[in-house]
Amino acid sequence: MLRPPRGVLVGGLITSIYALTVLLTTIPYPGKIGVNYNTLGTDWMVFYGAIRSVLDGHASLIFDAERFTDFLNAAFAGWLSKPLDLRPWAYPPSFLLLLLPFAPLGFFASYVAFQLATAGLLAVALRFRADDRATSEVLLAIVLLCPAAFINVIDGQAVFLVAALIVGGLRLLESRPVLGGLILGLLTFKPQFCILVPLALIAAGQWRAFWAAGLSALALAAASGAIFGWELWLRWFPLMVENLTGSNTKWIEVGRIWGNSVYTCAMLLGAPQGLASGLQLLAALFAAASVVIAFRSQLGVREKMAVFLAATLLAAPHSGPYDQELLMLAAVLWLTVLDAPRPPLWCWTLALLIWLVPLVSPPVLIPVSRPAPLLTVALIVLVLHRRPVLVHNASQ
Template sequence: MSSADAAIDDRQGLLRPPAAVLIVGLVMSVYVWVILATTVPYPGRIGLDYNTLGTDWMVFYGAIRSVLDGHASLVFDGDRFTAFLNATFADWLSKPLEFRPWAYPPSFLVLLLPFAPLGFFGSYVAFQVVSAALMAAALRLNAAGPGSSGVLLVMALLCPASAINVMDGQAVFLVVALIVAGLGLLEQRPVLCGLAMGLLTFKPQFCILVPLALIAAGQWRALWAAGLSALALAVASGLIFGWDLWLRWLPLMTENLVNPDAKWIEYGRLWGNSVYACASLLGAPQQLASAIQLLATIFAAGSVVLAFRSRLSTMEKTAVFLAATVLAAPHSGPYDQVLLVVAAAYWLMAQGRSQPLWCWTLMFMIWLVPIISPPLLFAPSRLAPLLTVTLIALVLRRALPMVKLPTR
């Protein structure tokens, strides 16, 4: 344990939200969870129309079932795959899906395989329960002290972003679990850290900063373990499902990087919360929006290097990594704000017992973003990346005096 970690432990890192922030935050959370409860019988009646529960899980489940049933080629044709989903889940959907392609590497299918025999609804519920339990276990193990873990779990599991994650059937709980558990093990169990962080390759947009963090920390064993973990997941997918999936996916992803699919931009990226989406919706042309996203990624990368070269506590480094991961991602959704809620909570816990009102105001604004998302429909949320940058800067302001300079 580092001296910074010990200092936080001494203060217990208690989270004590002011009464006004607590009440308003709970009301907002209850509202979004009520939207979840009413989405099937009354979609869009009291809030944003989510069509039905698990529309993103339809993509995940539809992909694994298609591959297992011998129709792998279907997965790599966005229009055909969307038509397949609309036909398969016609009884679930309140209206047809417009465009839902599979954009993930074949390695993701390995993680979905255990859930495939449960059917659509059973697998949807099981994945959310299992991934939420993994996130809760990771957060509990890496809380600053016994007095903080309960509030931290409530904040993470009941925040509006978590409700949206459950509504969509997304995988952000698993992403948080891998990052928090991995970085929590970095100093004492670097190999286990690397094994966990390598699994983030199932969603490539969330693993791009992993090598930078491990190199900056000088954790070469963790870096090698992360590479082996990612490779093992890829090899497992090839052995189980066939290498043809990789031969189809790699050219498709390369083409999308060079010449993005117009439908994916219209129905995917512009419905997200990324820097690219927000810049585009604020009027930036596509090339300028891409340049702004690149600058955000460079800032995120530099922030991670600075944090992991410093003597910040593990909790503060994790906060920077979580926030920087969201900022750098070329595509993210309102559910991915769970990463930012945990990051902000860690930052607050690092403040010790005294957490000023302005700190909780920033936390509340981060908490609120999913409710006023997506930016395509709610203009104020187009400025949300500024909150992420602010959070990173606030954590890093203590890092500069702590940076470990290389020795000759």
């Protein structure tokens, strides 16, 4: 069972209490403590506003960023402490399908229900064998009490669901590969977090899981097209290309520049846009190579999960402070598999730095977090450093 040094434990508890305090004071006193989040659930307003717009016959609204933002400011004026800045919908229509069960609940009830449901799914995914229940409990406590988790709740984001799908899917690859693939295919609801899935499955020789993941992704897309109309997909694809190529300057200003990606941090450190895009590409290539190495090796399931979680965050062209939950989970998984009975202090110090990153985010407001992607690279290298000899035959 993991037992952090006293100083690390105290530091973690203090910052966790601070993050909880920010959450509790965001509605009555937004910005009085920590970053001004305006109110609770501002990202959930985008999710809930999108599914309600589509169901109410105003699907075209979600692809007009200015009109959609005006709609959100009018619909949630009673919740907001000030009007929202530009809030575009940038997700595929398949995400709407996952939001559909929450649409009838109303804004606040659906916001709470989504956070509870996705946290519950993550808890289920993190349940290891009965003889290793203590590790599962420690893992769950850390990922639900870390600052990234509180920021996820404050914003009303979906990182609990992303983490649950990654952990659940990867854990099932050996015992139930088809089910594991089906789960991993659902990650396409946030495309930036599914780009490494095919590489991992091919590297592992998990062809049944590979085809199952593709089938799952296609089924999710087909169901959303059948329910909401294919016009949404025809409108979303050009928008996605525009965002990825950087030709959408508004998305850079209101989306990517407020994130934690390699691109964002490089831009904020003074790199021109072309160099920042190149560094993001190099980070993605490094992440892809790391996943291939890990899944071609005889590393254990937890090490492979750790590499995949960290690499997924590093490769993502856009991520937020709440998405650091993936890196925190990767760090704890790494700590659980170190050879030493008690990991040395420097290992815990690295994990504590990863724990703290969301509290000094976003980098556009707090410069100290701009080198944070280096922590992700360091963690990937440390996990891979333990790797045994590569498997030369997928049947071995």
